[in-house]
């Protein structure tokens with residue numbers, strides 16, 4: 001008897017080597033072709049020799065990719081809400097919530113950059129700032145944080161300005177949700193439904209009362225209740241991103257002005273007070 005353990009199932013061992021993998025891509029689409037990795041790599045262009053500039057650029061790139069996914073998912077969810085559909089958008093909003101978690105997780109990597117590391121390349125990018133991120137502004141406009149002055153940095157690029165301006169004047173995800181509330185017979189005043197969308201949303205007592213009805217009778221309004229809680233998840237995560245940004249900024253540049261021209265930490269601290277879906281927070285006090 002040999003000392004080799006015998007396989008009870010017999011047969012040849014499965015092939016785990018790379019031998020059978022496709023290797024000739026001279027006439028077929030490869031991984032890199034499909035994902036346009038040459039273009040992706042070519043977008044990564046540090047201006048200095050500073051080691052940490054690579055990290056700084058990479059974190060901004062991944063954040064922009066997540067933000068554009070969030071824009072796409074929000075827009076798709078909003079089209080369905082506009083058509084009166086409540087279940088399918090939940091899946092898209094769940095994806096938004098997960099993507100926001102990835103965005104927020106990026107701060108943990110960026111935090112490894114010290115102020116001294118940052119100062120080695122800070123001078124190179126001049127007035128460029130996340131403040132000018134069209135994707136981020138689009139997310140804010142879709143969620144309802146409306147401010148027409150924030151269109152200004154995009155005026156020199158019609159292709160970026162046009163969709164942002166359109167989003168500023170269209171109903172937000174919350175406006176569409178309130179329409180659904182009204183469609184279910186819950187009182188939502190006309191001045192809320194026909195408001196000037198370019199202005200920030202104002203808290204309304206009748207809307208609060210309608211949400212109270214939903215939260216007190218979840219059996220009847222389960223779909224609206226689920227949608228409301230999903231919106232709270234989105235706003236909760238948005239607040240976390242803002243807070244982590246603020247803390248990262250403070251530990252990196254202290255109270256210096258931002259590269260985008262604002263007061264820096266003071267400006268970002270003000271943004272922490274923005275409330276996107278006010279009645280969904282207020283209803284908790286009423287319950």
Ligand code: HEM
Nearest residue numbers: 059063129130131133136249252258259260261262264271
């Ligand atoms: C150490 C790294 C960072 C510093 C020091 C920093 C600093 C700042 C400052 C001071 C502002 C205020 C506007 C200004 O005057 O520039 C700002 C805004 C902004 N930053 Fe950053 N930032 C950093 C990383 C990031 C990253 C990784 C992102 C990801 C996309 C980002 C996105 C934004 C956005 C979207 C705004 C606009 C926020 C608003 O208007 O409410 N920042 N940043």
